Amino acid sequence: MIKLSKKVEYAILALQYIAENSSKTNTAKEIAGKLSLPYDFLSKLLQTLMKKGLLVSQLGVKGGYKLVKQISEITVEELMNALDERSSIVDCADGDSNCCSRTEICDIRSPIMTLQEQINNIFKNTTIANLKNNINI
Amino acid sequence: MIKLSKKVEYAILALQYIAENSSKTNTAKEIAGKLSLPYDFLSKLLQTLMKKGLLVSQLGVKGGYKLVKQISEITVEELMNALDERSSIVDCADGDSNCCSRTEICDIRSPIMTLQEQINNIFKNTTIANLKNNINI
DNA sequence: TAAATTCCGATAAAAATAATCGTATTTTTG
DNA sequence: CAAAAATACGATTATTTTTATCGGAATTTA
Numbered sequence: 001m002i003k004l005s006k007k008v009e010y011a012i013l014a015l016q017y018i019a020e021n022s023s024k025t026n027t028a029k030e031i032a033g034k035l036s037l038p039y040d041f042l043s044k045l046l047q048t049l050m051k052k053g054l055l056v057s058q059l060g061v062k063g064g065y066k067l068v069k070q071i072s073e074i075t076v077e078e079l080m081n082a083l084d085e086r087s088s089i090v091d092c093a094d095g096d097s098n099c100c101s102r103t104e105i106c107d108i109r110s111p112i113m114t115l116q117e118q119i120n121n122i123f124k125n126t127t128i129a130n131l132k133n134n135i136n137i
Numbered sequence: 138m139i140k141l142s143k144k145v146e147y148a149i150l151a152l153q154y155i156a157e158n159s160s161k162t163n164t165a166k167e168i169a170g171k172l173s174l175p176y177d178f179l180s181k182l183l184q185t186l187m188k189k190g191l192l193v194s195q196l197g198v199k200g201g202y203k204l205v206k207q208i209s210e211i212t213v214e215e216l217m218n219a220l221d222e223r224s225s226i227v228d229c230a231d232g233d234s235n236c237c238s239r240t241e242i243c244d245i246r247s248p249i250m251t252l253q254e255q256i257n258n259i260f261k262n263t264t265i266a267n268l269k270n271n272i273n274i
Numbered sequence: 275t276a277a278a279t280t281c282c283g284a285t286a287a288a289a290a291t292a293a294t295c296g297t298a299t300t301t302t303t304g
Numbered sequence: 305c306a307a308a309a310a311t312a313c314g315a316t317t318a319t320t321t322t323t324a325t326c327g328g329a330a331t332t333t334a
Contacts, residue, residue: 002139002140002141002217002256003139004139005290005291005292006291006292006293007291007292027309027310027311028310028311029309029310038292038293038294039294040293040294040295041292041293041294043311043312044293044312044313046311047311047312047313050311050312057310057311057312058300058301058310058311059299059300059301059310059311059312060299060300060301060302060309060310060311061300061301061302061303061308061309061310062301062302062303062309062310063300063301063302063309063310063311064310064311065311076252080139110270111267111268111269111270112268115213115259115263115268118259119139119256119259122252122255122256122259123139126252130248131248131249131252132248133247133248142321142322142323143322143323143324144322144323164278164279164280165279165280166278166279175323175324175325176325177324177325177326178323178324178325180280180281181281181282181324183280184280184281184282187280187281194279194280194281195279195280195331195332196279196280196281196330196331196332197278197279197280197330197331197332197333198277198278198279198331198332198333198334199278199279199332199333199334200278200279200280200331200332200333201279201280202280
């Protein structure tokens with residue numbers, strides 16, 4: 001609960017890797033290899049990020065992925081949205097008006113939404129660059 | 138992703154219900170009925186909260202549950218812990234030292250922990266009483 | 275002793291997440 | 305042009321987590 005998916009976790013690592021190697025196009029294979037991530041899964045994920053405009057891809061032999069903008073300009077929120085991760089802590093927090101079939105008046109909806117907003121703010125204010133050690137122990 | 142489990146959701150509702158009816162012991166059956174929650178599931182959840190010291194139970198015919206302390210003194214963090222919900226956003230954030238088998242040096246562990254702490258703070262600073270509308274629309 | 279209840283372990287069902295597979299398409303290069 | 309290296313994409317499977325259910329035991333009250 002309240003956990004980042006592997007998708008998001010791998011994407012953070014991959015974006016950071018691409019950022020470090022931004023002079024060239026990076027193949028999914030290389031990234032997966034270097035970071036020991038499952039190739040197929042990563043590959044699909046990168047395609048999604050490409051479709052969502054966070055990466056550009058090049059097809060063919062010299063193909064691979066490049067960043068569109070710097071990782072200091074990509075927020076975790078943006079990444080989660082791109083990967084279709086809903087950050088709604090309860091179902092009714094993202095527009096399900098039937099949420100309150102349980103009780104006549106949903107007693108907790110509004111305060112839960114506030115909780116939601118606080119969490120969203122954290123993800124909104126954290127960039128992929130923020131999630132990187134500057135110190136290599 | 139980043140979602141409260143039904144356990145936590147139901148527990149919030151149940152604790153609020155019990156708080157409103159604190160003059161008597163409340164049976165799992167009644168709470169489930171009034172809130173339209175699945176009895177077996179709720180029942181087990183209340184037993185857990187009892188074991189963790191958030192509720193006291195009384196066996197037998199006039200049995201049921203009562204609060205040990207006021208819901209304004211129970212934080213969401215406490216509830217999640219009681220329900221064995223780990224609020225760790227990544228596996229390595231709760232003591233899995235093997236987390237970094239992927240890369241020699243885990244580049245993101247420390248900043249992820251910071252993110253984790255921010256999220257924890259929210260749950261630490263929100264009580265079950267806070268999650269209740271004072272206005273009934 | 276019967277009824278209402280908590281208590282408890284086991285299991286099943288459903289949903290979400292993660293991973294895999296096969297194949298098509300594109301591009302480069304020899 | 306043909307082969308190789310890569311992305312693109314749909315379908316499917318496997319795994320894990322979450323949610324729900326079941327059966328019966330123990331406890332208390334009346």
